[in-house]
Amino acid sequence: MSDQAPGEGGTTAPDHDEAHGGALGTRLNWLRAAVLGANDGIVSTAGLVVGVAGATSERATILTAGLAGLLAGSMSMAAGEYVSVSTQRDSEKAALAMEKRELREQPEAELTELTDLLAARGLSRDVAREAAEQLTERDALRAHARVELGIDPDELTNPWHAAWASFLAFTAGALLPLLAIVLPPAALRLGVTVLSVLGALALTGFSSARLGAAAVRPAVVRNVAGGALAMAVTYGAGALLGAAGV
Template identity: 55%
Template sequence: MGRQSGGARNLHDEGHVADRLNWLRAAVLGANDGIVSTAGLLVGVASASSSSSALIVAGIAGISSGALSMAVGEYVSVSAQSDSEKAMLELERRELAEIPEQECDEMAHLLRQLGMSSVTARRAAEEIHQGDALPAHAQLELGVDPEATSSPFEAAWASCLAFTIGGLVPMTAALLAPAHLVVPVVMGGVVLALLLTGALSAKLGKAPVPPAMLRLVAGGLLAMVITFGIGRLFGTTLG
């Protein structure tokens, strides 16, 4: 009995670890968005104007609007996901109360799909249904962990904070660089930051590191080159 509870505890701990990894991956993506979007904005402004005050205003506006936009977007999307999960869990809870025999048959079917024999699957399903069968049905049938509920507020502030931290990288580089070196210094700082976030995201996802780093750097440089060209075009036209 002790060994069984220990195994259940380990599975529960693994679920929390997976949940933390999901938040870390979301934070890395938020930081990447902050780096690229703010850098693109600053490079575009720097290519059209050499005013440091313009860079400061553009950086603050870009970071604040982007961070708030991500926070609202995360809140709305996670709220919708959370509402959908709660509705599915409530439906499953009602079905377990009203048609337990059919739900037990369904559990046996799900277990057979996992590779159990018919006899073992039936025995396991009946044993599961002797207690609270909702967690097993939720995970096997719906792909939802009843204990791992998503928090819209946590998602909102995490995205907002990650975007802000990411955006401060190119803004700091732009403010510290000499006026005639703003663009190359920002690009260099962004490349280093994207290399770091690419390596971190790949390690968190247990994926190959070089391709992830290359994708982020290529995407970031492309965005900055495009905004640099737009800034040059409109700066020359307006000048």
């Protein structure tokens, strides 16, 4: 029961964005974010190293470009996620502070509001009122935070966790094309990288579809086609620049 306190057994369906319940929904969101972060690392780094490989066969040059792309991408992902989640956390804290002030200044109006919210979830008016009174007695702020705001005061979003998760997910994804392009012999380098990347993209497409309860086939096709297009475009650009002596 993601939007109600323990013992609030009469409430019905939770909000649509918490369909899996509190803890499970949070874990699934983190898993989806990790899969998408890894996917970004695979595609962006694969495009970069394949493009450089189209211009030169020098392993050191390809490795340097790949490492630079890995570090730049992972740091960018981490910084972006930190800023985004910090903003979300600030909004959550501001909403909780406002709710706390309203509970202090107009408790009866807030009790009525909680009753209305519970009644809107399918409880009869009398049962909703009784549940609202019991929840308010136990912990008014927690009750309003969960039912009205959809926030768990004990589990506010953590920007550092999000930043590290994005950094690690992107890095894990980026390592695959980087290793695939520098470890094999020059003659096999491109083929091994392309096959490895397309296989990994098929896996991340499958995983993201399953975690999001979406159709698997379209997700895999989109993922693989997008990665293949990115590598084809960057390889072509690298080959043209290499032929031009740039």
